[in-house]
Amino acid sequence: MSIHPILRIDLDAVIYNYKLLVRACPDSVVSAVVKDDAYGCNAQVIAKTLYEQANCRSFFVAYASEGVSIRSFVPNADIYVLQGFDAEESHAYTSGNLTPVIACPEQLKMWNDLKPNDLRPAIQVETGLNRLGFSLPQITELSEKERLKFGLVLSHLACADESDSPFNPSQLLRFNNLKHLFPNARFSLAASDGCALGSAYHFDVVRAGAFLYGIHTFPSLKKEQKNVISVSAPLVLFKKLTQSDYVGYGADFHAKDGTKIAVASIGYGDGLFRSFSPKGCVWFQTDHGWIFAPVAGRVSMDNLIIDVTLIPESVLKTAKEVFLLCDKQTVDDLGAVCQTIGYEIASAFGHGTRYRRVYSLKGCCLSAEDILGS
């Protein structure tokens, strides 16, 4: 048993979740958002898999460099760059044949000046999030000829995770009001959570990120959606303590006579938030189902200590690893424990550099190299 923690990505589940959204948005192109290394799941692997196994032909990244890194795996797909056009990366738009989502008039001017490729750029428009995007006055200042250049008009919802928020119909109205200004462009408003707001929000293109990776954004599909990310940590050693013992930094955890602990190889250096302690639990997988055990003391950089006193000896005897993420504890569940959201949990684990990474596809366990080829 290796000392390294393991990050498992279930690619069959990603494909399954993608197809769920295709069925839920039957009149829209379902594009895949693979920014931030596909929320930590490996952008190249996810892009290639969805391209080849699910016929996905439209991808969104945040930065041009992310687009270039997936281009060879999705040769005939559109790749949109959400942060907009960066003059310093003009060459990437040429070599990667990338489409910028122009975020402001300054970016548009740079794009027109440099003309890195012949694609019709996309434009981001402001409807209420107040992040990236042209304001209504900035849009109406564009000439009609300029507006007709854009192939896609995109905006982003602020409160799509609250289905009854008045912000949703208000942003929808503003977005619809722009349609006549871009008569020959496609429109895109919904990300994963927007898909659940109904077909009025779907327009031509929906941008599926979180949902693909198992984050719950679609209440009526929650039972069908599959978990994608699993994280396990090997158990290095076990100890039996007495009431004179304390555990971890700050001696936060006070043992009792008979307390048993296990030390696992994972820590905040692997993206497990320190806020996992003191309320977090890990899961043991056994022949008779799952059983959980609470964390003991603070998360350290490389280790996590677990109170295994209530885990039966028969389980401990053969236990080699514990699960931080699994079907019993998804990124959303861990987000709730760590006072954040599943998106940040996925991203933080995904950035870890010390994992053994395993991808399952058609029931096989593969490495990234197996999938991407040489």
Add this chain to the structure above:
Amino acid sequence: MSIHPILRIDLDAVIYNYKLLVRACPDSVVSAVVKDDAYGCNAQVIAKTLYEQANCRSFFVAYASEGVSIRSFVPNADIYVLQGFDAEESHAYTSGNLTPVIACPEQLKMWNDLKPNDLRPAIQVETGLNRLGFSLPQITELSEKERLKFGLVLSHLACADESDSPFNPSQLLRFNNLKHLFPNARFSLAASDGCALGSAYHFDVVRAGAFLYGIHTFPSLKKEQKNVISVSAPLVLFKKLTQSDYVGYGADFHAKDGTKIAVASIGYGDGLFRSFSPKGCVWFQTDHGWIFAPVAGRVSMDNLIIDVTLIPESVLKTAKEVFLLCDKQTVDDLGAVCQTIGYEIASAFGHGTRYRRVYSLKGCCLSAEDILGS
């Protein structure tokens, strides 16, 4: 101006901080802890720099793979592997000439069985942290011959950041009580914060990690210690809002008439914790000094929105970037805002994959490739 955020590592400051500790621990070897990619600062760059510029000859990593990755840059140094011996990585101990810090009797048996190199292994002993390490009964069960094999005896303090904690003298006592059992080994108890507890805690080897990277662990050296990590984010656009506007996800931030915001290219996908909001601030560097502005609304994956209403127009006109980490806001300060510690802040930013990384050495701005060569 590029759209990418920038992570700057001041190598001159790392060298300076290292030398401060050398002076503070005059009778000990000051080793450098470069696990977790040197707390996000780049283990290869840090190891090479300290080896060549500060004559550091002893390094600690968590995993054997981390040791192998630095070996060629520190050819004549000791490299200790803190997680202990992993039979599956036996080859790494051979090729990297690594010294395991054996954490439990099972690991010792594997080491003896496989004998990957001729180095004297280190042993970790339990003195109260209850994490990795041999218990006293496990130590006394070892034969004298077995004990004489170890070249270094190591333990770790639980409460070294609290100088008046009774745990410190208690762990010190237990550690000293082991000296007669390992008469020909060197001893190491203190990490960065332990160095501040006085010479009784220094023993033969101190393990300097956090302090090197600018994390405050040594109260009497706080003023002298230099900041190492800076993070800045480019400003993509500015907007003027009215009281009908809201900002960001959940529409958490309600604008007033005249509110001005700026959108920066950095988010939790770059390791900026979501818990930075709602209390966080960013810093503008101007010809007349530093000025700060508060975050507006939630941190998103790729962007941060800032309330710049109180920033003078003369500053905004030329402002290209804001600082998340700088001399005015260190990793410790940001840790306090995000309800964690500087260690986790450094590690999280350091894992980001979308930064331009700049290293300053002898006043020059260099890339990792410049420093490491080809």
